[in-house]
Amino acid sequence: MEYITTIILGTTAGLCARVYMLRRDYRQYPSYPQGWAIHLFIGFIGAALGSVLVPSFIEKEFSAVSFLLLAASQFREVRSIERETLSNMESNELVQRGNSYIEGIARVFEARNYLAIWTAMAVAIVSELLKFSLGWRILGSAVVALVVILLLSRAMRGQCIRDIAHIEVKKIEFDGPILVVDGVSMMNVGLEAARKRYVECGLGAAIIPKDANAKATLANIGQMQAIAHDVSSMIGVYMDVGEQEYTPLVRRDPDSGKLVLSIIPAHNDKKAFVEAIARVPVLEGAIRKPLQSKAGQMLK
Numbered sequence: 001m002e003y004i005t006t007i008i009l010g011t012t013a014g015l016c017a018r019v020y021m022l023r024r025d026y027r028q029y030p031s032y033p034q035g036w037a038i039h040l041f042i043g044f045i046g047a048a049l050g051s052v053l054v055p056s057f058i059e060k061e062f063s064a065v066s067f068l069l070l071a072a073s074q075f076r077e078v079r080s081i082e083r084e085t086l087s088n089m090e091s092n093e094l095v096q097r098g099n100s101y102i103e104g105i106a107r108v109f110e111a112r113n114y115l116a117i118w119t120a121m122a123v124a125i126v127s128e129l130l131k132f133s134l135g136w137r138i139l140g141s142a143v144v145a146l147v148v149i150l151l152l153s154r155a156m157r158g159q160c161i162r163d164i165a166h167i168e169v170k171k172i173e174f175d176g177p178i179l180v181v182d183g184v185s186m187m188n189v190g191l192e193a194a195r196k197r198y199v200e201c202g203l204g205a206a207i208i209p210k211d212a213n214a215k216a217t218l219a220n221i222g223q224m225q226a227i228a229h230d231v232s233s234m235i236g237v238y239m240d241v242g243e244q245e246y247t248p249l250v251r252r253d254p255d256s257g258k259l260v261l262s263i264i265p266a267h268n269d270k271k272a273f274v275e276a277i278a279r280v281p282v283l284e285g286a287i288r289k290p291l292q293s294k295a296g297q298m299l300k
Contacts, residue, residue, distance in 0.1 A: 013145035014047020014120030050120030100222020162278035164214035215257035216288035236266025
């Protein structure tokens with residue numbers, strides 16, 4: 001019972017960290033109650049383990065490390081479960097995420113459970129250092145929890161498209177039946193009614209990389225698919241099952257390295273369209289940095 005206050009404070013802080021991260025990214029976390037229940041429970045387990053580690057080390061009970069290793073293996077299983085779940089749901093998406101996006105989401109699910117452990121450990125350490133006063137203990141734990149949550153969440157926050165590219169709205173045109181955006185041929189649209197719909201309601205955009213690193217990153221097929229999926233998710237898409245001519249497309253200009261997007265959104269709002277593109281995350285598996293190599297610097 002000597003360490004009960006430390007354990008309670010650490011577990012509470014770790015669970016709060018998991019709740020914060022669960023609510024933060026509306027694109028990557030499901031809103032259904034079962035999903036929340038699963039991840040909050042796993043976050044609670046991680047927070048409890050993190051808070052118990054500090055008293056265990058104080059009492060020189062180093063066997064507690066084995067429980068941490070067991071938790072790590074369980075968190076890896078969470079990644080596999082989320083990957084499998086999202087892959088099974090992929091066929092139900094009008095515009096699919098793609099394997100690269102799914103893998104990135106699964107990694108985030110796993111990593112944010114470790115955030116709960118780190119937060120709980122930091123709060124437990126502060127709680128033991130301030131054990132001379134219950135008031136200072138609670139205040140110090142709250143401050144440290146807030147700081148750690150903000151620092152770790154910022155460190156885990158990846159880049160968005162706005163960080164690596166310029167976004168410009170472009171007009172959709174047709175060269176016969178070929179849909180063209182900013183000089184890049186997108187696809188063959190055979191139906192006259194579909195071409196008319198694109199001209200009247202469609203939106204096009206050019207995503208221009210800021211440097212060679214961004215150019216290499218945007219060349220990733222998974223990143224291109226993620227852009228099409230997220231934009232259609234945020235502003236809607238005018239299409240139904242089997243209507244291939246209305247599918248949002250992202251194509252790459254091999255000469256400049258820019259990406260070109262064409263879509264018929266549910267709501268034709270250019271500002272929202274640009275903002276949706278800007279907020280698409282840069283996939284961890286898509287990041288390339290050729291400028292950090294000698295050959296890349298020579299090309300620059």
